[in-house]
Each structure stands twice: as C-alpha cells, then as structure tokens.
Amino acid sequence: MPIFSKKFDTKSIPQRSKRDGSSAQIQEKLDDFQVIQLNLTNKKKLKFVDGMWIVTQQPGDADDITAMRKRLQKLEEENNLNQIKVDILLDMLTENLSELKILRDK
Structure with missing residues (x-):
C-alpha cells in the first residue's frame, strides 16, 4: 500500500443530457x-x-390628484398675492426714499 494514495484525485464529471424545448x-x-x-x-x-x-x-387616486391640484391652485394664488404685496412695498419704499432725499436737499 503506497503512502500517498490517489484517494483525493479529481473524478471526471459526466456530461449533461440535452434539453429539448426547455x-x-x-x-x-x-x-x-x-x-x-x-x-x-x-x-x-x-x-x-x-x-x-x-x-x-x-380608483382612489383620482381623489388624491384632485386634492393636489386644488392645493397647487391655492398655493399659486397665494404666491401671486405675495408678489403683489412685495411690489407694493417696493413702491412705498422708493416713494419714501425719494421724499427723504428731497427733505435732505432742502
């Protein structure tokens, strides 16, 4: 009996059979x-x-979409109102600054 046997030698693997229509x-x-x-x-x-x-x-998503559209419209209106307020405040500020300049020049 040899010291190093072929116990751990690799064995050949059999080929796979063909698959039909798989x-x-x-x-x-x-x-x-x-x-x-x-x-x-x-x-x-x-x-x-x-x-x-x-x-x-x-079917329930239509309610969410209409609610979102209403909220969007409300926010757009609020944004437009805020833009108008900012424009009015800028006009008032320029008017006050021009009056102040006139008073300083006198």
Missing part, C-alpha cells in the same frame, strides 16, 4: 419578471416597465 419554458418564466410591481400603500402602486418606474392609477 428554452421556451425558460422564456415563459422570464416573462413573469418583466413587470415588477411595488405596493407602497393601499392606493399607491409602482410598476417597473421597460426600465422605468410608472405610478399606476387606482
């Missing part, structure tokens, strides 16, 4: 993963389609 089955399984969906809340869902995340519309 590529179509694999493609069908991959199609299931083409569209990924995330449920963020009860009403919000995201879908990953063709490399982009898309927000899906739920």
Whole structure:
C-alpha cells in the first residue's frame, strides 16, 4: 500500500443530457419578471416597465390628484398675492426714499 494514495484525485464529471424545448419554458418564466410591481400603500402602486418606474392609477387616486391640484391652485394664488404685496412695498419704499432725499436737499 503506497503512502500517498490517489484517494483525493479529481473524478471526471459526466456530461449533461440535452434539453429539448426547455428554452421556451425558460422564456415563459422570464416573462413573469418583466413587470415588477411595488405596493407602497393601499392606493399607491409602482410598476417597473421597460426600465422605468410608472405610478399606476387606482380608483382612489383620482381623489388624491384632485386634492393636489386644488392645493397647487391655492398655493399659486397665494404666491401671486405675495408678489403683489412685495411690489407694493417696493413702491412705498422708493416713494419714501425719494421724499427723504428731497427733505435732505432742502
């Protein structure tokens, strides 16, 4: 009996048998993963389609969209009002500065 036996020699691996028609089955399984969906809340869902995340519309989302549009309109009106107030204050400031200059010159 030799001291170093071939006990740990690598053994050859048998070849795999050919698969018939399995590529179509694999493609069908991959199609299931083409569209990924995330449920963020009860009403919000995201879908990953063709490399982009898309927000899906739920029946309850219309209420959220109309509420957001109303809020946007309110904020735009408030912004316009603030712009008018700033313009009026600038006009008042320039008027006061011009009056002050006239008084100093006398």
